[in-house]
Amino acid sequence: MSSQTDVQSQIIRAIGLTVTNGDRSLNFYTQALLFELVSDITVEGQDYSDLEGVPGVKIRIITLRLGDEFIELMEYLNIQGKPILNDSQSNDLWFQHLAIVVSDMDRAYDRLRSFPIEPISVAPQTIPPENEASGGVRAFKFKDPDGHDLELIWFPPDKGKDKWHQNGDRLFLGIDHSAIAISNTEQSLHFYRDLLGMQIDSRSFNWRATQSRLDNLPGAEVKITALRPVQDGVGIELLDYILPGKGRPMPSDCKSWDITHMQIELVVNNLEQLVDKLRGNGVQFVSPRIVQFSDHSFPYRQGCLVKDPDGHAILLIME
Incomplete structure (x- = not known):
């Protein structure tokens, strides 16, 4: 077996949702759906800008837990993204x-x-x-x-x-x-x-x-x-x-700060090997590099954001 077949997705650590107003979303998820607040941090700097493909980024990240699972509400504090279309349907490819x-x-x-x-x-x-x-x-x-x-x-x-x-x-x-x-x-x-x-x-x-x-x-x-x-x-x-058939495609200019943006955080066993494999298969990258995090309070050591064939965001990480 070649080493390339050894790359595995271990587990989904969390799912991130870009939100307009962190406080409003925090109240909704904790009060209506009984999620529990885990942490509420603000991050900025080149590493986070590279990770999300957003220059000069400043993000409030609110981590919530329900049972064994986690979501992250991501509010971009210095840029306002486009809202989700009111007529969005389940067969639209950004769904x-x-x-x-x-x-x-x-x-x-x-x-x-x-x-x-x-x-x-x-x-x-x-x-x-x-x-x-x-x-x-x-x-x-x-x-x-x-x-x-x-x-x-x-x-x-x-x-x-x-x-x-x-x-x-x-x-x-x-x-x-x-x-x-x-x-x-x-x-x-x-x-x-x-x-x-x-x-x-x-x-x-x-x-x-x-x-x-x-x-x-x-x-x-x-x-x-x-x-x-x-x-x-x-x-x-x-x-x-x-x-009724395929809906509208993901807009080609959809960015991490747009409210449509959701990212599945996928823990992998070998990020460098996987990135090489994805590049060789023409996968679209949002992050220009594998970002290394030295901040030990951050939940993972390495990350790289890519898009699937229809434009859904997958954040590949190593803990």
């Missing part, structure tokens, strides 16, 4: 959501409705039983104050990880996956599986009225490929919309 697992869908939905959310789904939807991979799963999609897409998801006893069924009395349990809209499944598998070393966890096909009501997208049919890193944890779901 990305976080799936937040709940122990009781009806209670979670009732709680959420007392906060200023923008619903996407008509109401919580139950996947039909003829869908072998996800029959019985209940889901509800909505938007946070910035328009980032979120999903509440409930797993029946025969679906989902064991940990989602050992919840005690908590209502919001953690993050199961981040789902991204893609233009071509095989193209994305080449990137995530063949280059990054992730593993296929499951495949499914969602359609009929349930999916349309879930996505608020008439006639929706979507091919879903679920991927996991080798150490499990948060997964990535590839959403390949067959109907």
Whole structure:
């Protein structure tokens, strides 16, 4: 076996969301969804500018935890990014959501409705039983104050990880996956599986009225490929919309400070080797170099931001 095949994605450390107002987003995620505050720091300097591809950057990074999983709310303090388009749809290729697992869908939905959310789904939807991979799963999609897409998801006893069924009395349990809209499944598998070393966890096909009501997208049919890193944890779901077809592409000028920007922080076992491999395969780089961090309070030692074939941001890191 050649050394190049040894590169592996170990685990997703966190998912970063660029936000307009850190305090507003902090209040929403902690009050509506019961995330817990871990840290609230401000970073600046050349290393962070190179990492995110933003000159003269100053970023407030608010780290939140839900169960075992983490998100980072990233507020660019010295530059205002473009907002998410109001007419954004699930099949637009910039679409990305976080799936937040709940122990009781009806209670979670009732709680959420007392906060200023923008619903996407008509109401919580139950996947039909003829869908072998996800029959019985209940889901509800909505938007946070910035328009980032979120999903509440409930797993029946025969679906989902064991940990989602050992919840005690908590209502919001953690993050199961981040789902991204893609233009071509095989193209994305080449990137995530063949280059990054992730593993296929499951495949499914969602359609009929349930999916349309879930996505608020008439006639929706979507091919879903679920991927996991080798150490499990948060997964990535590839959403390949067959109907109504592919939506709009990611804008070519989308930057890290734009509110559309989300970045999956992926821990890898050999960053230098992986970067060489990605460069050799024509992958788009945002960071001009592997950034080395000497600040021991920062959560990782090395980082490099790249984009997948459809423009979704992946922050490759070594802890």
